[in-house]
Amino acid sequence: MKTLKFGLIGTGFMGKAHAIALKAAPGVFSLPAIPVCELLADVDEAAAARKATELGFARSTGDWRMLVQDPDVDVVDICAPNFLHKEMALAAIAAGKHVYAEKPLALSATDAAEMVAAAESVGVRTLVGFNYIRNSATQLAREIIASGEIGELVHFRGRHNEDYLADPASPLDWHTRRTTAGSGALGDLGSHILNMAEYLTGQRVEEVFGQLQTVTTRRPLADGSGGFGTVENDDHAQALLRFDSGLIGNIETSRIATGRKMGLAYTVTGTRGSLVFDQERMSELQLYTSEGPEGRRGFRTLLIGPEHPDYAAFSPAPGHGLGYNDQKIIEIRDLVEGIVSGHPLYPDFREAWRVNRMIDAIETSHAEGRWIRI
Amino acid sequence: MKTLKFGLIGTGFMGKAHAIALKAAPGVFSLPAIPVCELLADVDEAAAARKATELGFARSTGDWRMLVQDPDVDVVDICAPNFLHKEMALAAIAAGKHVYAEKPLALSATDAAEMVAAAESVGVRTLVGFNYIRNSATQLAREIIASGEIGELVHFRGRHNEDYLADPASPLDWHTRRTTAGSGALGDLGSHILNMAEYLTGQRVEEVFGQLQTVTTRRPLADGSGGFGTVENDDHAQALLRFDSGLIGNIETSRIATGRKMGLAYTVTGTRGSLVFDQERMSELQLYTSEGPEGRRGFRTLLIGPEHPDYAAFSPAPGHGLGYNDQKIIEIRDLVEGIVSGHPLYPDFREAWRVNRMIDAIETSHAEGRWIRI
Amino acid sequence: MKTLKFGLIGTGFMGKAHAIALKAAPGVFSLPAIPVCELLADVDEAAAARKATELGFARSTGDWRMLVQDPDVDVVDICAPNFLHKEMALAAIAAGKHVYAEKPLALSATDAAEMVAAAESVGVRTLVGFNYIRNSATQLAREIIASGEIGELVHFRGRHNEDYLADPASPLDWHTRRTTAGSGALGDLGSHILNMAEYLTGQRVEEVFGQLQTVTTRRPLADGSGGFGTVENDDHAQALLRFDSGLIGNIETSRIATGRKMGLAYTVTGTRGSLVFDQERMSELQLYTSEGPEGRRGFRTLLIGPEHPDYAAFSPAPGHGLGYNDQKIIEIRDLVEGIVSGHPLYPDFREAWRVNRMIDAIETSHAEGRWIRI
Amino acid sequence: MKTLKFGLIGTGFMGKAHAIALKAAPGVFSLPAIPVCELLADVDEAAAARKATELGFARSTGDWRMLVQDPDVDVVDICAPNFLHKEMALAAIAAGKHVYAEKPLALSATDAAEMVAAAESVGVRTLVGFNYIRNSATQLAREIIASGEIGELVHFRGRHNEDYLADPASPLDWHTRRTTAGSGALGDLGSHILNMAEYLTGQRVEEVFGQLQTVTTRRPLADGSGGFGTVENDDHAQALLRFDSGLIGNIETSRIATGRKMGLAYTVTGTRGSLVFDQERMSELQLYTSEGPEGRRGFRTLLIGPEHPDYAAFSPAPGHGLGYNDQKIIEIRDLVEGIVSGHPLYPDFREAWRVNRMIDAIETSHAEGRWIRI
Incomplete structure (x- = not known):
C-alpha cells in the first residue's frame, strides 16, 4: 500500500488535531495512500520525544529545519504559531516538500504572496487548514x-x-x-x-x-x-x-x-x-x-x-x-x-x-x- | 372615571391593532383614564362607517381634517400611510390635540424636525409607535x-x-x-x-x-x-x-x-x-x-x-x-x-x-x- | 347591536383573563353579539366592587347566588375554585342561564355527570375553558x-x-x-x-x-x-x-x-x-x-x-x-x-x-x- | 509499548465504527496499551479480506470460530447480528478471551444469564457497547x-x-x-x-x-x-x-x-x-x-x-x-x-x-x- 509520510511541526491544539486525523482517516475513508505519522518537531526536544510517543509518531526532533530536510518526509505539516508559517513553508518548499499549513497562511498579504510564488515555482502541492x-x-x-x-x-x-x-x-x-x-x-x-x-x-x-x-x-x-x-x-x-x-x-x-x-x-x-x-x-x-x-x-x-x-x-x-x-x-x-x-x-x-x-x-x-x- | 377620547385615522393593519389595544388596555392595566374609541376616519366614508361598527368606535368620518378639529377628540391617533403623517400631525397639533403616530414619524429628518418644532411650540404630548x-x-x-x-x-x-x-x-x-x-x-x-x-x-x-x-x-x-x-x-x-x-x-x-x-x-x-x-x-x-x-x-x-x-x-x-x-x-x-x-x-x-x-x-x-x- | 351579558364569578387569575378577553374580543372579531361585562361576584363584597371598577364591570355583588338569578345576566361565567363549580353551575342552569366554566369541570366524574344531565335537561348552552x-x-x-x-x-x-x-x-x-x-x-x-x-x-x-x-x-x-x-x-x-x-x-x-x-x-x-x-x-x-x-x-x-x-x-x-x-x-x-x-x-x-x-x-x-x- | 490485539467479528455499520475508534483512540488518549487491529472476520471470506485492507486489519478470516481461537487475539470484539452474540461470546470466553460485544447482549435474559455465568466463571473481562x-x-x-x-x-x-x-x-x-x-x-x-x-x-x-x-x-x-x-x-x-x-x-x-x-x-x-x-x-x-x-x-x-x-x-x-x-x-x-x-x-x-x-x-x-x- 502506498504511503504518504508526514512531518508535523507543532504539538499544541492543532498539532494534536492533525495527529488524530492522520491516524483516523484510513479507517473512515478508502484512501489512495496511507498517511504515516513519521516525524514530529517541537522546539523543546524532550517534549517532542514525549509527544511523539503519545501521538504515535515514529520519530521526533527539536529542530524543525531538520524535519523539512528529512528525506523520509513527503508532506510538511505546519501547526506552529502563525508568525513562523512563512519561514517554515519557504524552507519546506525549497526542500521540495508538499506543504499543509494551518490558517491564517501568513501575517500579511505580502508574506502570503511570497509563499504562493515559491510554491508555484517549485510545483509542490499546498493546502491550508480552513477546516470548517x-x-x-x-x-x-x-x-x-x-x-x-x-x-x-x-x-x-x-x-x-x-x-x-x-x-x-x-x-x-x-x-x-x-x-x-x-x-x-x-x-x-x-x-x-x-x-x-x-x-x-x-x-x-x-x-x-x-x-x-x-x-x-x-x-x-x-x-x-x-x-x-x-x-x-x-x-x-x-x-x-x-x-x-x-x-x-x-x-x-x-x-x-x-x-x-x-x-x-x-x-x-x-x-x-x-x-x-x-x-x-x-x-x-x-x-x-x-x-x-x-x-x-x-x-x-x-x-x-x-x-x-x-x-x-x-x-x-x-x-x-x-x-x-x-x-x-x-x-x-x-x-x-x-x-x-x-x-x-x-x-x-x-x-x-x-x-x-x-x-x-x-x-x-x-x-x-x-x-x-x- | 376620567376618559381620553381617541380619534383614529386609518383602518388598516395598524388601525385595527390600535383599536384592539384601546379596548383591551383597561382590562389589563389600572389606567388613570379610560381610552374611548370616539371617532374613526378613513378616506372612504362608507368603509369608515362599517369599520367603526366593527372596531367599536362611536362615530366615523370620511374626512380626517374634520377628525383633527373635532372638539370631542383628545388624542389624534395616526395610522395612515407614512407620507401623510406630517400633514396630519401638523393639523392635529395646530388644533391642540395630543398626537400618537405610527412609525416612521416622517419621510425625512427635515419633515420630522418641522413636526417636533410644531409639537413643542404648542406643547401637546406626542408618542410614536415603536411598539417592539x-x-x-x-x-x-x-x-x-x-x-x-x-x-x-x-x-x-x-x-x-x-x-x-x-x-x-x-x-x-x-x-x-x-x-x-x-x-x-x-x-x-x-x-x-x-x-x-x-x-x-x-x-x-x-x-x-x-x-x-x-x-x-x-x-x-x-x-x-x-x-x-x-x-x-x-x-x-x-x-x-x-x-x-x-x-x-x-x-x-x-x-x-x-x-x-x-x-x-x-x-x-x-x-x-x-x-x-x-x-x-x-x-x-x-x-x-x-x-x-x-x-x-x-x-x-x-x-x-x-x-x-x-x-x-x-x-x-x-x-x-x-x-x-x-x-x-x-x-x-x-x-x-x-x-x-x-x-x-x-x-x-x-x-x-x-x-x-x-x-x-x-x-x-x-x-x-x-x-x-x- | 345584539349583546350578551356576562355575570362573572371569581376575580382571580382566570377571572381577570376572562374580563380582558370579553373586552378585547369585539375589537378582534366581528361578533354576532357584543359581550357585556355586566356583573362581577366575589365572596368579598368590597373586593368585588373594587375589581368591578378595575376590570370594567357595570355592577358587582358579594353573593354569587344573586348573580345567577340576576335577570340581566345571560351567561354565568364560573372562574371560582374547582370545588364550587358544581353548585354554581347547577344553580345557574336552574335559573336558565348559559354556563361558561373553567376547567376541570368537576372534582369527579360523578359530579360532572350530574352537571351534564342538568344542563341537557334544561337546554342551556355550556362551554368549558380548555383554552389551549x-x-x-x-x-x-x-x-x-x-x-x-x-x-x-x-x-x-x-x-x-x-x-x-x-x-x-x-x-x-x-x-x-x-x-x-x-x-x-x-x-x-x-x-x-x-x-x-x-x-x-x-x-x-x-x-x-x-x-x-x-x-x-x-x-x-x-x-x-x-x-x-x-x-x-x-x-x-x-x-x-x-x-x-x-x-x-x-x-x-x-x-x-x-x-x-x-x-x-x-x-x-x-x-x-x-x-x-x-x-x-x-x-x-x-x-x-x-x-x-x-x-x-x-x-x-x-x-x-x-x-x-x-x-x-x-x-x-x-x-x-x-x-x-x-x-x-x-x-x-x-x-x-x-x-x-x-x-x-x-x-x-x-x-x-x-x-x-x-x-x-x-x-x-x-x-x-x-x-x-x- | 504494550499492545492489546483485537479480533473483530462483523464488517457492517458497527464493525466499521469499532475499527475507526480502535485506530483513533491512541491519538486522542494516552492509553496503557495500544489497541491493534489484528484479525477481521466476516462470513464472506473475500469480503473479510477486502475490508481488512480497507479498515486496516493485519489479517482476515471467513470463519469466526478460527478468530476466537487465534492465539494472537486478546480481545474478541463482536459486531455480528444480535442472534449470534451468545454463541460467539461463549466460544470466545471458552478460549479465554476478553469480550467486547455490541448491544443488546442477547435475545433474552435467559441467554444473557448464561453468558454472564460463563464470563464470570472463566474470569475474562467483558464490556457491552452502550456507547451513548x-x-x-x-x-x-x-x-x-x-x-x-x-x-x-x-x-x-x-x-x-x-x-x-x-x-x-x-x-x-x-x-x-x-x-x-x-x-x-x-x-x-x-x-x-x-x-x-x-x-x-x-x-x-x-x-x-x-x-x-x-x-x-x-x-x-x-x-x-x-x-x-x-x-x-x-x-x-x-x-x-x-x-x-x-x-x-x-x-x-x-x-x-x-x-x-x-x-x-x-x-x-x-x-x-x-x-x-x-x-x-x-x-x-x-x-x-x-x-x-x-x-x-x-x-x-x-x-x-x-x-x-x-x-x-x-x-x-x-x-x-x-x-x-x-x-x-x-x-x-x-x-x-x-x-x-x-x-x-x-x-x-x-x-x-x-x-x-x-x-x-x-x-x-x-x-x-x-x-x-x-
Whole structure:
C-alpha cells in the first residue's frame, strides 16, 4: 500500500488535531495512500520525544529545519504559531516538500504572496487548514447554493465569534502581539469566515468596508509581575462586503464575544430560500424554501446524514453526528487524494493569499474610512 | 372615571391593532383614564362607517381634517400611510390635540424636525409607535443592560428583516415609491432596529456607515397591465455604527429576507455577559453571564414571567406568553399615563426625529462612501 | 347591536383573563353579539366592587347566588375554585342561564355527570375553558392531522408540566386538598392534556393505565405556624393510553417539574409525518413530512400567520405572535357565536365530563394496577 | 509499548465504527496499551479480506470460530447480528478471551444469564457497547445528578426513537424476525434508554409496566417477489418505571417515529433543577437550577468543553463538538484501561443482563397487563 509520510511541526491544539486525523482517516475513508505519522518537531526536544510517543509518531526532533530536510518526509505539516508559517513553508518548499499549513497562511498579504510564488515555482502541492468548510453541513450548504435551490443570492451574513479574551483580566499572549499574530480576531477567526464567504457563495469578495476595535487596550503581563502591557491588535472587527456579482453582505469576528465558544455562523439569503448555520450545532443546517403552500413554509432542520457530503463514510445512519475532529479527517482525505491524484487542492496557498488580502483590505479600510477593493 | 377620547385615522393593519389595544388596555392595566374609541376616519366614508361598527368606535368620518378639529377628540391617533403623517400631525397639533403616530414619524429628518418644532411650540404630548420596545422581554433586556449585569457593553448587533417583497414577482406598491414611503426597508423596518439600538444600550448612535441596495430594480405594475415599473428605494440595507461611548455595532434591515416573517433580533455583548433576542420568539430572552464555574455557563432561556416588566398585568403565571397586540396594550398604557401625569413620553417626536436622522445619515453615507455623523 | 351579558364569578387569575378577553374580543372579531361585562361576584363584597371598577364591570355583588338569578345576566361565567363549580353551575342552569366554566369541570366524574344531565335537561348552552385548544398553532395541528398530511397516526405523546409546587417548602393550599381540588396535578393540568389528546387526534381514549405519586407528602401549613400537614393528592402522574382506533400514546402531568412554567407539549407521530408543539413557544409548530428527497427532510418551524386558523383577525402579518390571552379571546368568540347561532359548542359539559372520567380512570388504574376502560 | 490485539467479528455499520475508534483512540488518549487491529472476520471470506485492507486489519478470516481461537487475539470484539452474540461470546470466553460485544447482549435474559455465568466463571473481562453513555454531555449529566446539583430526583423521562421502519412499505429484514432480533424497537433501541435510565440516576429499575405494539403487521418480503410476510416483533413500545428509591419515570422507544433519526433523549427532574438532553444535539446539555432570583432562571445550554468529562482529550477549545465515533473512542479507552488495570468495566455482561431482564419484563407486563418486578 502506498504511503504518504508526514512531518508535523507543532504539538499544541492543532498539532494534536492533525495527529488524530492522520491516524483516523484510513479507517473512515478508502484512501489512495496511507498517511504515516513519521516525524514530529517541537522546539523543546524532550517534549517532542514525549509527544511523539503519545501521538504515535515514529520519530521526533527539536529542530524543525531538520524535519523539512528529512528525506523520509513527503508532506510538511505546519501547526506552529502563525508568525513562523512563512519561514517554515519557504524552507519546506525549497526542500521540495508538499506543504499543509494551518490558517491564517501568513501575517500579511505580502508574506502570503511570497509563499504562493515559491510554491508555484517549485510545483509542490499546498493546502491550508480552513477546516470548517469540510463540515458535512457546510458542504451541503454549498451544494444547495450552487444548485440554485434557494434562487439567486441576495445577502450573505457571517460571523466567527469566540470569547477567549472576553475577560479584560486575561493576560497578553502571542494573540495580542502584532509580530506574532498580525491582526487579532480578524486574522485568527475572521480568516475562517472570509474564506467561508467565498467558498459558500462561489463568488469573489471585491470590495470591503471595515471597522476594527481594541476594546481592552491594556492587559496584564503574562509573567505575573503585576505589570500591564499594550494589546497591539483588534479584539473584534466587522466589515461590509460587496462581491463581484453585486451581492452584498457583512461579516463580524470577535475574540471577546462573551458566551460564544465556537461562534462561526452564517445566513445566506436567496430569492427563493435561505440557509442558516451555526457551528455550535455543527451537524444541522436550517433550510427555508418558498415552495408549497404559504402555510406550510418554515425553516427546517436538516440533520446531516448519509445523503449529504462525506457523512456516509462516518456512519450509515442519519443524525448520528460529526465532531470537530471529523472535519480534519475529511481535510486529510482531500489532501491525500489531491497529492496522489494531482487534482487541485482547495484552499491552496493562492486561495489562502486572498484571505490575507481581504484581512489587509479591512484594516486599510478601517484606517482610511473608505471602501477598499481586493 | 376620567376618559381620553381617541380619534383614529386609518383602518388598516395598524388601525385595527390600535383599536384592539384601546379596548383591551383597561382590562389589563389600572389606567388613570379610560381610552374611548370616539371617532374613526378613513378616506372612504362608507368603509369608515362599517369599520367603526366593527372596531367599536362611536362615530366615523370620511374626512380626517374634520377628525383633527373635532372638539370631542383628545388624542389624534395616526395610522395612515407614512407620507401623510406630517400633514396630519401638523393639523392635529395646530388644533391642540395630543398626537400618537405610527412609525416612521416622517419621510425625512427635515419633515420630522418641522413636526417636533410644531409639537413643542404648542406643547401637546406626542408618542410614536415603536411598539417592539414595549415587549416585556425587551424591557427586561434593557433592565439587564442598565443594571450592569452583563458588564460594559462591547458590541451591538441588530436586524429587522422580513420577506414581504422577497418574491421578485411581487408588484410595485406604496412601499416601493419614494414619494409615499421615503426609503424602503430602511424606513419601514430599519427604523425599529435603529430606535431599538439606542433604547437598549442607553447610548446615542454618533456615526454610521451605510450600504443600501435595490435587488429587484423593476417590478410588475399593480394594475395587472403586464407592465413593469421602477422600484425607487432600498430592498435591504446594512450599516456599521459607532455610539457616543465608543461602542460599535451593526444593523441590517431587509424586506427580501426570504423566510423571515418578524425578524427583529438583537445580540448585545458585554464584558461579563450577553443577551440574544429574536422577536419570532417574543416571550423569551437568552442571557449568558460569566458567573459560576466555567463548566456551568451557557446561554439560558428566560421565559417572561411576573417578575419581568409589565407581564404580571397580563398573567400571574410565568411562561404563559405575550403576543404582538399585547405590546400595543402596553404602549397605550404608557400613552395614557404620560398624558394624564404629564411625565415624559418615550419615544416622542423629538426621539423619533433621531431615527429619521439616522436613516438619512445611512443614505448619505451610502451615497458618499464615508462615515456620517448624526 | 345584539349583546350578551356576562355575570362573572371569581376575580382571580382566570377571572381577570376572562374580563380582558370579553373586552378585547369585539375589537378582534366581528361578533354576532357584543359581550357585556355586566356583573362581577366575589365572596368579598368590597373586593368585588373594587375589581368591578378595575376590570370594567357595570355592577358587582358579594353573593354569587344573586348573580345567577340576576335577570340581566345571560351567561354565568364560573372562574371560582374547582370545588364550587358544581353548585354554581347547577344553580345557574336552574335559573336558565348559559354556563361558561373553567376547567376541570368537576372534582369527579360523578359530579360532572350530574352537571351534564342538568344542563341537557334544561337546554342551556355550556362551554368549558380548555383554552389551549384554541391556540392557532394547535388548531393548525388538528387541521394537519385531520387532513391526513402526516398519514395514519401511530403515536401520541403529551404532557402538561409546571413547577408551581416544585419547592418542597411551598405550603399547603387549596391545590393540595382533596376536598377543594380533587386530584392534584392530574386534575389541574392533566385535564388539559387529556382533552388535548382527544381534540388533536379526533379519537377517543378507550383505556388508560395510570401511575400517580405524591413526592412531597407533607408541606408547611400556610398559616405560618411552623406546623406541617399532609398533601392529599398527586404531585405528578403519568399514564399509558389506548385510543378506540388502536392508536397508543402516553401522557404526563406534573406540578413539580422544576423549570417548566407552561409545559404543555405534544408530539403526534403519523406514518408520513410528525408534529411537535410546546406551549412555551406557543406561536410555532414543528412539522416533519416524508416528502421530497431524503436529504431535504427535517422538522420545519411553522410560524403562525394569516393562513392559519384565527390568526388573521389578530394581525395580517405572519409571525407577529399570539399570547395567552388571545386564546381566551378566541374562546369567547366561539362561545358567543355558539350561543347566538345555536351551533354546538366544544368542549361542552358532556365533553368535559369525559375528561373527568379519564382522570378518575387513571386514579382507579393506579390503585388497582390494571388497565381501566373509560 | 504494550499492545492489546483485537479480533473483530462483523464488517457492517458497527464493525466499521469499532475499527475507526480502535485506530483513533491512541491519538486522542494516552492509553496503557495500544489497541491493534489484528484479525477481521466476516462470513464472506473475500469480503473479510477486502475490508481488512480497507479498515486496516493485519489479517482476515471467513470463519469466526478460527478468530476466537487465534492465539494472537486478546480481545474478541463482536459486531455480528444480535442472534449470534451468545454463541460467539461463549466460544470466545471458552478460549479465554476478553469480550467486547455490541448491544443488546442477547435475545433474552435467559441467554444473557448464561453468558454472564460463563464470563464470570472463566474470569475474562467483558464490556457491552452502550456507547451513548460515554458521550461527554451524558457523562456530565450523570455528574450533575450524582453531585446533588439538581436536588433529589423526582422524575425520569427517556426515549430512543428512530424512523428506520416508519415507511410501511419498508420490507421485512432481520430486525422484524423474532429469531434474529428478539424484540423489535424495544431490544434494538429501547435497550439503550433502559441502560441510560440506570446509568444516569444511579438507581435500579425495580418494576415496569409495558405496552408494545406492532403497527405495521405485514411488510413486503425483501426478495422482491411481491409477497408479504409477518412482522414478528414490536414497532414501538412504552413503559412506566418505578426505581428502587421510589423514583418514577417512563420510557418510549420506536423504529417508526417519523422524523426522528437519532432520537435518544431524556429529561431528568429533581427538586432543585432539571436536565434535558437530545442526542440529535449531542454536544449540548440543558440545565435548569432553582438558584438566583426567579427572574433570572431558565434552562441554559451547556456547550461541552474541556471542563467536562473526556472532552479535553479531543480539543482544548470549548464548544468545538464531538461526534458519534468519538463516543466509541471513549468506549475503547475505557475498555483498554479496564483490561490493563483490572478495574471494573461498565456496563459488563452482568450489567447488560439487567437490560435484557428489563426488556423481558416489559414484554411480560404487556402480555399480562400488570406491573412486573425486575
